[in-house]
Amino acid sequence: MNKNTRILTVDDSASMRALLNHALTSQGFDVAQAEDGEVALEWLALNEVDVVITDINMPRLDGFGLIERLRQGNRHRDRPILVLTTESSEEKKTRARQAGATGWIVKPFDPEKLVAAVRRVAH
């Protein structure tokens, strides 16, 4: 199943994208990367994906905006979206849940926990 699970990681930090890429590709996932919400939307308009992992604080379109936009359309209404963030406030977490996020992961991430979460939510 892993071989076919495609993940889009959305994070403005190149270092964080590299860490995620390493953690996920080493477990056999196919990983694509976007540097903010706008780039993610453009990519998702043209490509298929099983799980989206997104940061919150990003320029142009942040993680909340990205989740809201994806939930508005039909195509990604049920797509699992995991938030991966340095934010630890309950308010931000609630906002992510209300926007339609599937889960909330606090950085620095633990590769094993992240992979387990991706496997749980991937359809």
Added chain:
Amino acid sequence: MPFDQKQPGPPITRINILQGQARVSAGPRVEFSTVLGSCVATCLFDPEVEVGGMNHFLLAEPPAGAATGDFDEHYGVYLMELLINEMLAHGATKHRLRAHLYGGANLNSGFARIGTRNAEFAHHFLAKERITVVREDLGGIHARRVDFRPARGQVRCRTVENTLAPEPRPMPRPQKARGDVELF
């Protein structure tokens, strides 16, 4: 920018930045201070909005003979991201950020190269994020004291007695931030 020893007006509020912390301020009377041995401090400054921030970290050394990947890069990236996010929250823009790096000394032969490894991490991180390093004072065998005025981007870095530097003990990751997963 030269460091003004005496600024007219009310006294300066000095804030000590401890290992594992990241602080940002636009306060004209604020000064961040820290003492570094093997630890590294990153100072970021956005000249246009006159806001600055500092972090202070010591990443865990990999076990002897281990690959570079075992270095606790996750925690380092996290502390850098905390600082950058806080800068952005104060109105800074990433492409305008200018960085200073200090510390990374190898004070004690028993902890050889841990300072160098931390300095290398900071350099690699900033290069990857395309943040320009405008000044650095890294390595060597002496502790440093760094004073940073965040609203002006002014830094003073002096060598101090090694006994003043905190013990080179890499901090464990904070308990609350260990990648916990909550599915809604």
